[in-house]
Amino acid sequence: MGPDSSYDAETVAQVGEFGLIDRVTSGRDHSAGTLLGPGDDAAVLAAPDGRVVAATDVLVEQVHFRFDWSTPRQVGRKAVAVNLSDIAAMGAVPTGLLVGLGCSPETPAEVIDELAAGMWEEAQQVGIGLVGGDMVSAQAVTISVTALGDLRGRVPVTRAGARSGDVLAVAGRLGWAAAGLAVLGRGFRSPVAVVGAHRVPEPPYAAGPAAAAAGATSMIDISDGLLADLGHIAAASGVGVDVRTDQLPVPQRLSEVASALGADARHWVLTGGEDQALAATFPPGAELPEGWTAVGAVDEGAGVTVDGREYEGGSGWEHWRR
Template identity: 85%
Template sequence: MGPDSSQDAPTVSQLGEFGLIDRVTAGQPQSPGTLLGPGDDAAVLAAPDGRVVATTDVLVEQVHFRFDWSTPHQVGRKAVAVNLSDIAAMGAVPTGLLVGLGCSPELPTKVVDELAGGMWEEAQQVGIGIIGGDMVSATSLTISITALGDLQGRAPVTRSGARPGDVVAVAGRLGWSAAGLAVLGRGFRSPVAVVGAHRVPEPPYGAGPQAAVAGATSMVDTSDGLLADLGHIAAASQVAIDIRTEQVEVPQRLTEVASALGADARHWVLTGGEDQALAATFPPSRPLPAEWRAIGVVAEGTGVTVDGALYEGSSGWEHWR
C-alpha cells in the first residue's frame, strides 16, 4: 500500500507525475525475470521462451467500475485480474505488468495509493510486479494495463483449435459476478460473497497452463460471458458447441439470490461476464485436468447452443450495444 497517510500529498497535482510514479513503485518486489524495473525510459524483462504473450485491457470509471460499489483497492485488483486471466487463457504464465493511469489533477493521492496497492496485491499472487507504465491527466479516471507472459516452451492455446468430438470444459466460477452486479444494482450490499465476486474476481490462473500441458485444443477467458466467449471459439474454429445444462453447476447461493431478486441463476451462469473463468476444449481421449469440469461437446456446424437449441436472449456482454 502507499505511505502513511500523514505524509500524503492531498492531490495528484501537488505530488506531480514523477513523485506519483515513485510513490506507486518504490520498494515493491519484482519477479526474477525483471532485469530493469521502473525508473528508466523502458523496462527490460527476460523472455526465456523467446516469445512474449501480451494483452491489454482498459477500464473507465462509471463504465467498468464505480467507487460507490467498490473501493479503489478492489478496483486495482480487478484491473490486474482481467488481464492476467487473458494470459492464462493462452496457456502462459504471467511475467510482468505495465500500467497506464489517467486521472484528474484533483484526485486525492490516497485513491492512487489504494489502487496501486490492489494492483500489487493481485500481481504478487502470481509472483510478478509492475515493471513500468505512464500517468497522465484525464477527465475520467482510466486504467490501462498491459500484461506480459511466457509460454514456457509450449504452443499458445488459441481460440481456433477446437475439433468436432472435443469436450468443452470450464475452470473457475461462473455467474457470481453477474449475481453481485444484480445485487448492487438493486441497492443492496449483501450477500457479501456474491457482491465480493463482482468487486474482485478470482481467476483460476494456474488452470490455463494446466490445460495447455493437458493438450487443450482451444481456450478463452469468460470476460463477456460463457456463451458469448464460447461463441468466439466456435467462430474461430469453424465448429458448433453445445452446452449441456445438466453438466453446468448452478451454485445454491446463486439460486437463493436469484429467488430473492426474481431473477434466473442459470442465466447468470450461462451469460454473466467478469468472473474471469476459463473455458477450453479438450480431446475426448484425455482425462480433464484437476481444476476443469466438462460442460458440453464440440460438433460439426456453427454457433453455440444449449441442450441443442439456440439460447433465447442476450448471450453476454458486448461494448456499444
C-alpha cells in the same frame, strides 16, 4: 461519481507526476525475470521461451467500475486480474505488467496509492510486479493494464483449435459477478460473497497452463459471458459448441440470490461476465486437469447452442450495443 471524501486532502496535482510514480513503484519486490524495473525509459524482462505473450485491457470509471460500489484497492486488483486471465487463457505464465493511469488533477493521491496497492496485491499472487507505465490527466479514472507472459516452451492455446468431438470444459466461477452486479444494482451490499465476486474476480490462473499441458485444443477467458465467449471459439474454429445444462453447475448460493431478486441463476451462469473463468476444449477421452469440469461438447455445426437449441436469453456483454 468519484472516490468518496474520506481520503486525505492532498491531490495528485499537488504530489506531481514523478512523485506519484515514486509512490506507486518504490519499495516493491520484483520477480527474478525483471532484469530492469521502473525508473528508466523502458523495463527489461527476461523471455526464456523466446516469445512474449501480451494482452491489454482498459477499465473506465462508471463503465467498468464505480467507486461507490468498490474501493480503489478492489478496482486495482480487478484491473490486473482481467489481464492476467488473458495470459492464462493462452496457456502462458505471467511475467510482468505495464500500467497506464489517467485521472483528474483533483483526484486524492491516496486513491492512487490504494489503486496501486490493489494492483500489486493481485500481481504478487502470480509472483510478478508492475515494471513500468505512464500517468496522464483524464476526466474519469481510466486504467490500462498490459500483461506479459511466457509460454515455457509450449504451443499457445488459441481460439481456433477446437475440433468436432472435443469435450467442452470450464474452470473457475461462473455467474457470481453477474449476481453481485444485480445485487448492487438493487441498492444492496450483501450477500458479501456475490458482491465481492463483482468487485474482485478470482481467475483460476494455474488452470490455463495446466490445460495447455493436458492438450487443450482451444481456450478463452470468460469476460463477456460463457455463451458470448464460446461464440469466439466457435467462429475461430469453424465448429459448433453445445453447452449442456445438466452438466453445468449452478451453485446453491446463486439460486438463493436469484430467487430473492426474481432472477434466473442459470441465466447468470450462461451469460454473466467478469468472473474471468476459463473455457477450453479437450480431445475426446483426455483426462481433464484438476479444477476443470466438462459442460458440453464440440460438433460440426456452427455457433453456440444450449442443450442443442439456440439460447433466447442473450449471450452476454458487448460494448456499444444498446
